[in-house]
Amino acid sequence: xxxxxxxxxxLLALLFxxxxxxxxxxxKAALVTNGxxxxxxxxxxxxxxxxxxxxxxxxxxxLPFALGITPVLTPIAAVCLAIIxxxxxxxxxxxxxxxxxxxxxxxxxxxxxxxxxxxxx
Numbered sequence: 001x002x003x004x005x006x007x008x009x010x011l012l013a014l015l016f017x018x019x020x021x022x023x024x025x026x027x028k029a030a031l032v033t034n035g036x037x038x039x040x041x042x043x044x045x046x047x048x049x050x051x052x053x054x055x056x057x058x059x060x061x062x063l064p065f066a067l068g069i070t071p072v073l074t075p076i077a078a079v080c081l082a083i084i085x086x087x088x089x090x091x092x093x094x095x096x097x098x099x100x101x102x103x104x105x106x107x108x109x110x111x112x113x114x115x116x117x118x119x120x121x
Contacts, residue, residue, distance in 0.1 A: 001115060001118060001119050002119055004115060005065075005112065005115045005116055005119050008108060008111065008112045008115070009061040009062060009065070009074065009078070009112055009116075010062070011108075012058070012061055012078070012081070012105070012108055012109060012112060013058040013059070013061040013062045014058075015058075015105065016054045016055070016057050016058035016061070016081060016105075017054075017055055017058035017059070019051070019054050020050075020051045020052065020053070020054030020055030020056075020057075020058060021051070021055060022051070023047055023048065023050055023051025023054065024048060024051040024052060024055060027044070028042075028044045028047050031047065037095065037097070038088075038091050038092065038095060038097070041091065041095070050084070053080075053084055054081070054084065056077075057077050057078075057080055057081040057084070058081075059077075060073055060074065060076070060077025060078075060080075061074060061077050061078060061081070061112065062074075064077075065116075065120070071120050072117075072120050072121070074116050074120065075112070075113045075114075075115075075116025075117045075120060076113075078109045078110070078112035078113035078116055079109070079110070079113040081105075081106075081109040082106050082107075082109035082110040082113060084106075085102045085103070085105045085106030085109055086106055088102035088105075088106070089102045089103045089106060
């Protein structure tokens with residue numbers, strides 16, 4: 001179970017750290033022109049906040065469990081990322097865009113949360 005958790009969390013962390021960094025580093029207009037049309041529906045601050053949440057969630061998937069400091073924070077981070085991805089899925093569906101990417105990430109985050117709670121508790 002622990003190996004499965006590390007594999008899932010490692011992949012999710014890479015994706016969320018990259019996505020969060022991109023949202024934090026680029027202005028909203030650049031995100032929109034690069035195919036992230038959903039950003040038009042949100043203010044600059046909200047886009048940065050989403051990016052920060054994804055970045056911190058990516059760190060939360062790895063650091064607490066790896067360092068052994070309050071490892072229960074790892075599955076909590078996974079559940080929080082799953083909640084963020086529910087919002088992303090709904091946003092994409094409302095805009096008539098494909099919600100599959102965010103739905104898959106949300107499902108993997110939920111699986112990570114369940115496995116994480118089993119391993120940690």
